[in-house]
Structure formats: structure tokens, C-alpha cells
Amino acid sequence: xxxxxxxxxxxxxxxxxxxxxxxxxxxxxxxxxxxxxxxxxxxxxxxxxxxxxxxxxxxxxxxxxxxxxxxxxxxxxxxxxxxxxxxxxxxxxxxxxxxxxxxxxxxxxxxxxxxxxxxxxxxxxxxxxxxxxxxxxxxxxxxxxxxxxxxxxxxxxxxxxxxxxxxxxxxxxxxxxxxxxxxxxxxxxxxxxxxxxxxxxxxxxxxxxxxxxxxxxxxxxxxxxxxxxxxxxxxxxxxxxxxxxxxxxxx
Numbered sequence: 001x002x003x004x005x006x007x008x009x010x011x012x013x014x015x016x017x018x019x020x021x022x023x024x025x026x027x028x029x030x031x032x033x034x035x036x037x038x039x040x041x042x043x044x045x046x047x048x049x050x051x052x053x054x055x056x057x058x059x060x061x062x063x064x065x066x067x068x069x070x071x072x073x074x075x076x077x078x079x080x081x082x083x084x085x086x087x088x089x090x091x092x093x094x095x096x097x098x099x100x101x102x103x104x105x106x107x108x109x110x111x112x113x114x115x116x117x118x119x120x121x122x123x124x125x126x127x128x129x130x131x132x133x134x135x136x137x138x139x140x141x142x143x144x145x146x147x148x149x150x151x152x153x154x155x156x157x158x159x160x161x162x163x164x165x166x167x168x169x170x171x172x173x174x175x176x177x178x179x180x181x182x183x184x185x186x187x188x189x190x191x192x193x194x195x196x197x198x199x200x201x202x203x204x205x206x207x208x209x210x211x212x213x214x215x216x217x218x219x220x221x222x223x224x225x226x227x228x229x230x231x232x233x234x235x236x237x238x239x240x241x242x243x244x245x246x247x248x249x250x251x
Contacts, residue, residue, distance in 0.1 A: 003033065003056055004227065010153040010213050014113040014120050015057060015099075016249035018157035018217060020227040024049045029239050034229070036103055036244030050246075057248050059099045064248065066101040067091060069124045073132040075141040090123035090138040094145040099250035105231040106160040106221050108202050109247035112138060112211075114147035120249045125156075125202055127171075131178060135205050149210040156216040157247045160232060162187065162197035164222035171196070221245070 003023035007016060024033030025048045030041040033049050047061075054064040065078055068085040075090035078098050091100045092112075100122035102109045107126035113119075123129075123138045139149055167186075172194050175182040185197040185204075199216040206214035221228040234242035 003052060005056065006157065006217055006219065008111075008155040008215065008217065010215060011111055011113045011155055011249065013115060014249055014251060016111050016113070016120075017056065018109060018111075018219075018247045019053060019056075019245060020158070021229055021243060021245065022227065023052065025052075026243065029234070029241060030243040032243065033246070034243030035101070035246035036105075039244060040241045041243070053101070053246055053248060054099070057099045057250055059097055059250060063097055064099045064101050065091065066103065069103060071124075071126055071128040073129060073134040073137050075121070075123070075134065075137040077141055077145065089125070089129050089134050090121065090141070092119060092121040092138060092141040092145060093251070094119045096251045099248050101246050101248045103244040103246055104157075104159070104221075105229040105234075105242050105244050108159045108198060109157040109245070110135060110138070110154055110202065110206075111157065111247060111249040112142060112152055112154045113249065114142060114151045114153075116151045117145070117147040118251060119145045119147040120251055122247065122249050127196070127198060127201075130198070130202050130205055131175070135202065136209050139209055139211065150212045152211045153213040154206045154211050154215075156199050156202050156214075158217060158219035158221050158228050158245065159199050159202075160222045160230065161199065161220035162195050164220060164232065165196045165198055166190075166193050167196045168193060
């Protein structure tokens with residue numbers, strides 16, 4: 001099966017892709033393109049999957065760089081292959097041929113491009129990272145390489161949608177304490193539960209930060225098991241582990 005790669009015209013001419021799970025070598029609960037080196041999938045199979053992604057992005061496997069994601073607001077600047085994965089949740093580069101790769105399984109993968117300045121970025125933005133400022137940190141790091149916010153286009157890839165993201169009152173209280181206006185991203189669920197609009201929250205953070213354009217691809221990871229891995233769906237199904245989707249951008 002061939003790889004399925006979702007793209008956005010607003011990120012062009014930067015080569016990029018939100019890869020679905022289709023076209024990989026993994027099997028079982030990881031069936032397809034599992035690129036999570038931290039999963040319990042066979043390491044050699046994950047390596048094959050990542051090599052297929054690198055080939056699709058026209059880079060060597062060493063130039064397909066990723067970080068040790070920890071739900072932080074930390075962004076690093078990449079100028080070459082990374083010998084060791086630093087703890088961070090976003091990367092930026094102005095170096096041609098360096099492909100920035102983010103792994104997700106419900107959280108937001110966000111790709112950034114300033115075509116005029118020749119700067120790209122990628123961020124892993126779950127609710128914690130987004131609340132703590134990982135999107136803004138990515139923009140600041142891009143500015144450090146000469147990008148201008150008004151020229152940056154940001155695209156949120158496949159993420160869990162509001163219809164599938166049930167949260168408790170304590171979760172809501174944290175967002176309300178940060179900013180009462182955050183209540184617009186919640187609707188009532190069953191009992192004392194609420195449904196959280198993670199992509200809507202991410203889009204608002206990006207727009208408030210002054211990006212030139214921000215959009216979501218409108219793909220829900222939870223609701224489409226044939227195309228996407230989902231941590232929450234795996235948890236609900238009682239499965240032992242889950243695959244990780246990869247999203248990549250390069251100059």
C-alpha cells in the first residue's frame with residue numbers, strides 16, 4: 001500500500017506532509033505507518049517506516065529529525081542532524097534539506113512556513129503544550145531565524161475533534177483560570193463532563209499570536225481508525241499500546 005500524505009496549499013512551496021497510518025510495515029495494533037520509536041512496536045519495523053517517510057520527503061533518514069516530546073513549551077533550532085534527541089516539543093530551521101518531524105496520536109501536529117524568509121517549523125501541541133505556549137515559542141524561534149509573523153502560515157493537522165474529546169470539570173477550571181474567554185472552547189457533555197475543542201483552541205492561539213494564516217485540516221484522529229492512530233481510542237478499547245502518526249516539513 002502506498003503512503004497517504006495530506007498537504008495544504010498554504011504551506012507551499014515548502015515540502016511537507018501530514019502522513020496517515022496507511023502504507024507502513026507495522027502490524028497488529030500498530031498496523032500501518034507507525035513512526036513512534038517510543039512505542040513497543042518492533043524497532044526495525046519503525047525504522048523501515050521512518051525510512052519510507054524520509055524517502056517521500058526526499059531526505060536521508062538522518063535528516064528526518066525529531067525530538068523527545070514531553071508536552072513542554074520548548075522549541076529548538078535545527079541546523080543539522082541531531083545525534084541525541086533533546087527534550088522539546090517544537091523545532092524550527094532555515095537549513096535546506098532538514099526535515100522536521102513531529103509525532104502525534106490525538107495531539108495537534110502543527111506545521112509552519114514563512115516562504116518569504118525561507119524558515120519552517122513544526123510543533124507538537126497537546127492541551128498542555130498549547131496552554132503553556134509551545135505555538136508562540138515556535139513563532140519566536142522562527143523570528144530568530146528571520147521570519148515575520150505576518151508572513152507565517154500555520155496548519156494544524158489531524159487531531160482529536162471536540163465531538164470526541166470529553167474532559168472533566170477540573171480540566172475546564174484550569175482553562176477558565178488562565179482566561180475566562182477559554183470557555184468558548186467547551187460545550188456541555190454528559191453529566192458534569194464537557195467536550196473540548198482542541199483544534200479551535202490552537203487556531204485561536206495562533207491567530208492571537210499574529211500569524212498571517214492559520215487553518216486546521218479538519219481530520220479527527222479518533223473518528224477515523226482506518227487512517228489515524230488515536231491514544232484516546234486505544235485507551236477506550238483497552239489496547240496495550242498505539243501507533244504514532246508523523247507530520248513533516250522541510251525547505
